[in-house]
Amino acid sequence: MEPSGTVVRFDEVGFAYPAPGGGRGPEVLRGMSLALDDGSFTWLLGPSGAGKTSALRLMHAALRPTRGAVEVLGVATGPAARGALPVLRRKIGVVHQDLRLLPHLSTFDNVALPLRLARRPEARVAQEVTEMLTWIGLEHRAQARPEELSGGEQQRAAIARAVVSRPALLLADEPTGNVDAAQARRLLALFAEMNRLGTTIVIATHSEDLVGRFPAPMMRLERGRILDHDE
Numbered sequence: 714m715e716p717s718g719t720v721v722r723f724d725e726v727g728f729a730y731p732a733p734g735g736g737r738g739p740e741v742l743r744g745m746s747l748a749l750d751d752g753s754f755t756w757l758l759g760p761s762g763a764g765k766t767s768a769l770r771l772m773h774a775a776l777r778p779t780r781g782a783v784e785v786l787g788v789a790t791g792p793a794a795r796g797a798l799p800v801l802r803r804k805i806g807v808v809h810q811d812l813r814l815l816p817h818l819s820t821f822d823n824v825a826l827p828l829r830l831a832r833r834p835e836a837r838v839a840q841e842v843t844e845m846l847t848w849i850g851l852e853h854r855a856q857a858r859p860e861e862l863s864g865g866e867q868q869r870a871a872i873a874r875a876v877v878s879r880p881a882l883l884l885a886d887e888p889t890g891n892v893d894a895a896q897a898r899r900l901l902a903l904f905a906e907m908n909r910l911g912t913t914i915v916i917a918t919h920s921e922d923l924v925g926r927f928p929a930p931m932m933r934l935e936r937g938r939i940l941d942h943d944e
């Protein structure tokens with residue numbers, strides 16, 4: 714962590730995806746500057762296509778800025794050596810919009826992945842994964858593969874995998890899109906509890922209901938720019 718206590722910093726960040734014919738396409742993020750403090754909770758809002766997923770992918774160092782600078786947990790991702798980024802990403806929990814559960818692994822093994830990557834002893838892996846699955850209500854589905862789970866169960870498994878290693882930073886892209894209202898409230902309680910324990914959290918969502926249930930700073934994007942950010 715850098716001394717200022719800033720976990721994510723964007724400085725005049727622009728991002729353009731590669732164009733199909735070569736070169737770069739149009740900028741989808743345009744001159745974004747932001748600073749998210751250690752232990753903060755931010756709702757990332759904006760219409761479809763505004764750039765929420767792209768901004769989260771920059772925060773996860775899955776993408777690097779095409780202009781400006783991104784710093785996450787003290788690492789400037791633009792100039793960072795490729796080998797440094799996997800180490801950084803292990804400190805970040807991510808719930809992808811498309812979940813990305815590994816289809817050939819059981820729910821248990823999917824959730825265990827971050828702990829095994831961090832080389833935790835197997836006895837601890839078993840204990841922590843079991844506790845997490847119980848908390849999230851999936852203990853009875855531990856041996857099921859993702860294709861055998863309902864959409865909401867898959868979403869909960871993806872969230873369990875993102876939070877099981879108690880990351881310093883949690884990034885979630887529409888994490889409650891597939892669950893019912895009661896489950897969404899329960900998942901929000903999990904995020905709130907993690908935040909209370911010190912995890913910095915950014916959640917992109919279209920759900921006004923969810924946002925209404927947990928008052929926190931909102932950052933609104935529109936066409937790749939920050940429209941407003943109440944801190």
Ligand SMILES: Nc1ncnc2c1ncn2[C@@H]1O[C@H](COP(=O)(O)OP(=O)(O)OP(=O)(O)O)[C@@H](O)[C@H]1O
Pocket residue numbers: 730731738741759760761762763764765766767768810
């Ligand atoms: N892999 C890609 N290649 C090219 N363009 C992309 C790619 N992914 C996203 N885009 C474009 O970038 C822009 C921002 O998309 P992004 O997915 O970041 O928005 P979003 O706010 O997350 O939208 P949604 O709420 O629909 O998920 C859109 O114009 C989109 O078409």
